[in-house]
Amino acid sequence: MADRDRPQPHQLQVHPQQQYRQEVGGKPLHTQKGPTTSQIIAVVTLLPVTGTLLCLAGITLVGTLIGLAVATPLLVIFSPILVPAVILIGGATTAFLTSGAFGLTGLSSLSWVLSSFRQSTGKEPLEYAKQRMQEATIQVGEKTKQVGETIKSKAQEGGRETAGRT
Template sequence: MADLHYKQSPQPSLGYKDDPHQQTLCTQVAKAITAVTAGGSFLVVAALILTGTVIALTIVTPLFVIFSPVLVPAVITVAFLSLGFLASGGFCVMAITVLAWIYGYVTGKHPPGADQLDSARDKLLNKAREIKDCGIVN
């Protein structure tokens, strides 16, 4: 017997509901108008923000020049204070983490890295025994 292959005849699309890839002209025009309107609005807002920034920079530049002997040391001081607080907070978090790890190790909860610590301790103890057996250290 011969295999029969049936070809389905293409059916005309009736719009967006039947075939999502084929849209009506009205839908395409509406999308284009929406895109142009939104793009134009964003372009106008961007231009206004740029204009405002340039005007503000023009007004503020002389003030920066006049007050720079005060502003530069103030900015440096604030930067150092901020870095100090950030470093202090970072060291505090690190200390709490280390103390929590040590607590877990001492209580036998086997935190991550405990195997490496035990291995290093065993190597050091073996090396100390070898040195002591050689008679170098009493």
């Protein structure tokens, strides 16, 4: 029986003679007051600004609707002229942008090819081109010399045959 009278450590004891006070942000709830002076000044300052902006938004909306109401008949009347003009301007703009995109793609591709060429050969493109031209010139010279010798030998053979007939 003595164990039942003693409170257990995990049990909650409620004492009705003490009032439960709720706290918010470390301050007791019943001591909180209305808005502060700075909050009131902010609201008083922002109300006219907000009202003015809302009035301007409304005036802009009404002006837009009036302009649309006036412009709609004009768009219908001039649509045989405006539609081809819009198509022409749209096509020209698309062509211009496509041309620029192709140009940038070509330049970036050329840049990539040159950089990969430099990395693979270790030479500059102009140096490589000069070397290839020298090699090609030497090959053409050798080929020309061979063809000349062939022509000379055939001419000599042809000359012997004609000399032997006479």
